[in-house]
Amino acid sequence: ELKVEQNPLFLSMQEGKNYTIYCNYSTTSDRLYWYRQDPGKSLESLFVLLSNGAVKQEGRLMASLDTKARLSTLHITAAVHDLSATYFCAVDNSGNTPLVFGKGTRLSVIA
């Protein structure tokens, strides 16, 4: 059974600082997804990582995938308040099977 673990689950960081969110998963997969959710809103796709070593960047966020370590990271550079949200990673087990989500990391960026 595929399990996906994120850490930390809660993160309070100062504006301008850097930090990394980690996503570990339990079985072999080379497809990983990151989503953002604002309070009371739906989930928005951020990154799709489809192979070992994949790296995607959008603004102050950069995601990477290491399939051998079964690990993805979401790195935040010089955080700003607008990045405050909950971030989820999700992993494909294989083929057409549904995504399995981590529990999410609630990020709060404070001045």
Add this chain to the structure above:
Amino acid sequence: NAGVTQTPKFRVLKTGQSMTLLCAQDMNHEYMYWYRQDPGMGLRLIHYSVGEGTTAKGEVPDGYNVSRLKKQNFLLGLESAAPSQTSVYFCASRGGQGWNSPLHFGNGTRLTVT
């Protein structure tokens, strides 16, 4: 382009009542999913469908039924609501290549069972 539309947005039920949540997508997606989101639990899969006329159980299917009679619609039914079903329900769909595509989510239905 509406994407994924869920109705209703909010609903309050009494224990034992029934209701149906409707999900409609206009992207011609094959795959559709129902998740529930509870505080501290992330998203948990209830049921899903890999095409018109097909359904399958997810992680937490008990107390729910689904139907996919038309490709664009995926219905989630609660036959006899229980307080444990108080949650936010999200419908999602996924494109033709499935495994290389992210999920597209609806805006959610907030359900309270008293």
